[in-house]
Amino acid sequence: MALALTDTVTSKFIPNRRPGEVEAVLTFRELNAIPTDRNLATAEFRNGGMLPCLEASFQVEDKEAVLRAPIPSGPAEERVNLHRRLIRQMTLRVLEEITGRPAGPWGILTGPRPTKLVQRRLDQGWEPEAVLRELIQEYKLAPAKACLLLEVVQRQRPLLLSSSDARRWVSIYLGIPFCPTRCLYCSFPGYAIPRTGTRVESFLAALIGEIKAVGEAIQQQDLRVQTVYIGGGTPTALTSDQLHRLLTTLREHLPFIPASGKSGEFTVEAGRPDTLDLERLEVLKAAGVNRLSINPQTMQDRTLDLIGRKHSAADTLKSFYRAREVGFTDINMDVILGLPGETRIDVAATLDSLAQLKPENLSVHILAVKRASRLKEERQQWSLPAPEEVERMLQISREVTAAMGMLPYYLYRQKNILGNLENVGYSQPGRECLYNIQVMEERQTIIGLGGGAGSKWVNPQDWTLVNTYNPKDPQNYVDRIAEVIEKKINRIRGLRVGEA
Structure with a gap:
């Protein structure tokens, strides 16, 4: 099993401390282990006195190690990042030496968006070759991962907005927090329709009110909508009548949403194939939706039943062909590698089945053991594939997508992701x-x-941002909708065209 810094818990990090004072204390837990309080290692870092170096003392299981490393020179504004990077490099080196295990393929990069580092370097005028060297030498990435990162970012660059365009164009996300059932691995705030059917109407009324208010504010600010994405949950768990009311409101109050399906991007996650009947598809098509996501996750019926999805592989095929017949020419399909009980043979069979359908997009996810999921709660009851097996599954996905003529265009990572x-x-x-x-x-x-x-x-001047969130619970959302709308309108009014 490879070492990874994904589960690092930074309990203290204070740069520019006086000589001899603690700068950082790190704790590491075993990657992919059954939940436990046992620590794999702890490390304490101290400023090295008069010398520009860090001193680290490690306790790894029953072994100890001490390491000193010079602090690299750099501008003052980069000092914090240089210290952090050095601490991670030292940690990885000691853990490799003491445990005898190799570093993971992502080296010391631990965040969910590794592409942002590459974007920043290219913004600064770095040559691609220099970016690759930094990823491999400084961030300790495996060369294949460094090349993948650069490939994805270079494919994205022509599609990113300029600073001036980012002041004018926004995207809209609609969250529908209802599902037919809850999947084993899911921690998303989705609520099963059979138990919450009476709450759907009150939620929908609140959402329609939010759409109207936000649509008016967007137009008052002379903003434009580039993309609309309806996710969840499972949006198509709504009835066809509920979908019609929702989409009609969008069309009326955000009139710049494409009506013909020939321009713009309007996506609906039809995540459960069993919710995608002909009537719903026709409602979506009439409303201008021009991109669907049909997500089988696997084409193995025994696994689908095991993870709590009440559809079959045959249902996926029927939904896909039905969507094509209605006229959808841009379809994404999601798969998850590493599901309980599956092997690389199962994954190959799933991907071969989807390849025959020829979707325009294929999203390949690795199972992540999420904190609030039933899988995490019942972890000891489930057999998950070893990291080496998951890596082979991922290699199969690369080979199949390449044979389909597909190219990687976005990438992200998650905490507690297998392998x-x-x-x-x-x-x-x-x-x-x-x-x-x-x-x-x-x-x-x-x-x-x-x-x-x-x-x-997002502030387009320096690409900094502020995240805000609506209440997760549908009833809480309904109860607080006036407050939600007021805060959002105030934010939108701050998005003045031409202002930073």
Whole structure:
């Protein structure tokens, strides 16, 4: 098993302390282990007195180590980052030596958006070769991961907004926090329709009110909407009548949403194939939706039943062909690698089945053991594949998508992801999902509406941002809708065209 810094808990980090004082205390837990309080290692870092170096004392299980390393020179404004990077490099080195295990493929990069580092370097005028060297030498990435990062970012660059355009164009996210059932691995704030059916109407009324108010404010600020993404939960868990009312409100109050499906990007997550009947598809098509996400996760019926999804592989095929017949020409499909009980043979069979459908996008996720999921609560009851097996699954996905003519266009990572790997979105050339790029790279304001929806308020001058969130619980959202709308309108009024 490879070492990873993903589960590092930084309990103290105070740069520029006096000589001899503690700068950082780190605690490490075993990667992918059954939840436990046992620490793999602890480390304490001290400023090295008069010398520009860090001194670290490590306690790794029953072994101890002491390490000194010079602090690299650099501008004062970069000092904190240099210290952090050095601390991580020292930690990785000691853990490798003491445990005899190799470093993970992502080295010392621990955040969910590693692409943002590459974006920043290219913004600063770095040559791609210099970026690769830094990723490999300073951040300790495996060369294959460094090349993947650069490839994804270079594909994204032409699709990112300029600073001036980012002041004018926003995207809209609508969160529908209802699902037919809750999946084993899911921690998303979704509520099962059978138990909460009476709450859907009150939620929908509140959401329609939020759409109207936000739509008016957006138009008053002379802003434009680049993409709309309706996610959840499972938006198509709503009835066809409820979907019609929701989408009609969007069309009336955000009139710049494309009506013909020929321009703009309007996505609906039809995540559960069993919710995508002909009537719902026709409602979506008539409303101008031009991109669907149909998410089987696996094409193995035994796994689907195991993880709590009440549909079959045959249902996925029916929904896909039905969507094509209605006229949808841009379809994404999601799969999850590392599901309980699955092997690389199962993954290969799933991907081969989807390849025959020829979707425009394929999103390949690695199972992450999420804190609030039933999988985490019942972790000892489930058999998950070893990290080496998950890596082989990921390699199969790379081979299949390449054979389909697809290219990687967005990437992100998650805490507690199996094998310390990554999620990758693939697309046919020219069919990249703009919303996925914008939400990952955080180069555009995204206004979230509905239950649990997050908003990203981006300052295009320096690409800093503020995140705000709607209440997760549907009833809490309904009860607080006036407050939610007021705060959001005030934020939108601050998005003055031409202002930083």
